Amino acid sequence: MTLVPGTVRPRRLRTTPALRRLVSESRLHPADLILPMFVKETLSEPAPLTSMPGVVQHTLDSLLEAANEAVDAGVGGLMLFGIPEHKDNDGSQADDPEGILNRALTLLRDNLGDTTVIMADLCLDEFTSHGHCGVLDSAGGVDNDATLTRYASMAVSQARAGAHVVGLSGMMDGQVAACREALDLEGFTDVVVMAYSAKYASAFFGPFREAVDSELQGDRKTYQQDPANGREAMRELDLDLAEGADIVMVKPGMPYLDVLAEVACESPVPVWAYQVSGEYAMIEFAASAGAIDRERAIEESLIAFKRAGADAILTYWATEVAQRLTSQTQDGAL
Numbered sequence: 001m002t003l004v005p006g007t008v009r010p011r012r013l014r015t016t017p018a019l020r021r022l023v024s025e026s027r028l029h030p031a032d033l034i035l036p037m038f039v040k041e042t043l044s045e046p047a048p049l050t051s052m053p054g055v056v057q058h059t060l061d062s063l064l065e066a067a068n069e070a071v072d073a074g075v076g077g078l079m080l081f082g083i084p085e086h087k088d089n090d091g092s093q094a095d096d097p098e099g100i101l102n103r104a105l106t107l108l109r110d111n112l113g114d115t116t117v118i119m120a121d122l123c124l125d126e127f128t129s130h131g132h133c134g135v136l137d138s139a140g141g142v143d144n145d146a147t148l149t150r151y152a153s154m155a156v157s158q159a160r161a162g163a164h165v166v167g168l169s170g171m172m173d174g175q176v177a178a179c180r181e182a183l184d185l186e187g188f189t190d191v192v193v194m195a196y197s198a199k200y201a202s203a204f205f206g207p208f209r210e211a212v213d214s215e216l217q218g219d220r221k222t223y224q225q226d227p228a229n230g231r232e233a234m235r236e237l238d239l240d241l242a243e244g245a246d247i248v249m250v251k252p253g254m255p256y257l258d259v260l261a262e263v264a265c266e267s268p269v270p271v272w273a274y275q276v277s278g279e280y281a282m283i284e285f286a287a288s289a290g291a292i293d294r295e296r297a298i299e300e301s302l303i304a305f306k307r308a309g310a311d312a313i314l315t316y317w318a319t320e321v322a323q324r325l326t327s328q329t330q331d332g333a334l
C-alpha cells in the first residue's frame with residue numbers, strides 16, 4: 001500500500017473531545033497518586049511552607065484530617081515524613097516507638113486500617129543533627145554499613161507502628177537486603193519494601209529541606225547519583241531487584257523521564273516516580289506569577305510520568321488532582 005500524501009491525517013483523531021478521550025494512550029487515575037505528608041512534633045497548629053505554597057507541616061490532628069480527605073478523594077496511598085523535636089548524631093528518634101514518625105504511623109493505621117496504603121520514608125536525614133541520610137564515620141563521611149544497621153531497626157519499628165510499605169530513600173548500598181532481612185526475622189514478611197532505586201543528588205529537593213527543617217551542610221553526592229548518569233540507574237535497579245525490592249522508584253521525576261522510561265521497560269516490579277518539592281514549587285510559583293496555567297501544567301506534568309511508564313506517582317497535588325479527576329468523571333468531562 002502506498003500512502004497518498006494528504007490522505008494520512010493524524011489530526012482526524014483529534015477532532016472532538018470524545019474522540020481524543022477514546023484514543024488517549026495514558027490516563028491518570030486517583031489510585032495512581034500517592035500523597036507525601038509531613039508531620040512535625042513541636043507544632044500545635046499546621047505550619048505552611050513558604051517554599052511550597054499550599055503544603056503544610058502537620059500536627060498529628062491535622063495529619064489525620066488531611067489523610068482522611070486524601071483517602072476520601074481516592075488517592076492510592078500516603079507517604080509520611082516525620083520531623084522530630086530532637087535531632088542527634090545517630091537519628092535516634094527514627095526507630096524510637098515514641099518518635100513522631102512512628103506515632104503518626106500508628107495513628108493513621110489505627111484510624112484507616114487497610115482502607116489505604118500507609119507508607120513511611122525510611123531514611124535518617126530528618127532525624128540526624130548533621131542532616132545526612134546515614135550515620136557518620138570518624139572522618140565525617142557517611143558510613144554505609146553502620147547506616148544499614150540503623151535502617152534495619154527503622155524498618156522494624158515502622159512495620160511495628162503500622163506501615164504497609166517502607167520507602168527506602170537513603171541510597172546506601174545493600175539497604176534493601178538489610179531491611180528485608182530484618183523485617184522477615186521479626187515476622188513482617190508482608191511489609192512491602194519500596195526502593196528509591198535511582199535517586200539523584202538534585203537541586204530539585206530544595207524546598208523539601210525547609211519541609212523537614214534539614215540541618216544539612218554540604219551535599220549528598222557521595223551517596224545519591226550524579227545527574228549525568230543514566231546507565232548507573234540500571235545497575236541500581238538490578239541490585240535492588242536482586243535484594244528483593246517489591247517496588248522501585250525514580251526520583252526526581254521531570255528531569256529524569258528518560259531514566260524512568262528505561263526503568264519502566266526493564267522492571268518486572270511496579271515502577272513509581274516522585275514529583276519532588278522543587279518540581280511542585282516551579283509550577284506553583286510560575287502559575288502565581290501568571291506565566292502558566294496552573295491546573296493544565298499540573299495535569300500535563302503528571303500525564304508525562306504515566307506516558308514515560310510510571311505506575312504511580314508521588315505528588316504533593318495528589319488530593320487536589322484526585323478530587324478533580326473524580327468530579328470530571330462524574331461530569332463526563334474526562
Ligand code: PBG
Pocket residue numbers: 121123124125126133169170204205206207208220275276277278
Ligand atoms: C530523604 C528524602 C528526600 C526527599 C524525599 N526523601 C530529600 C533528599 O534526599 O535530600 C525529597 C522529596 C522532595 O524533594 O519532595 N529522606
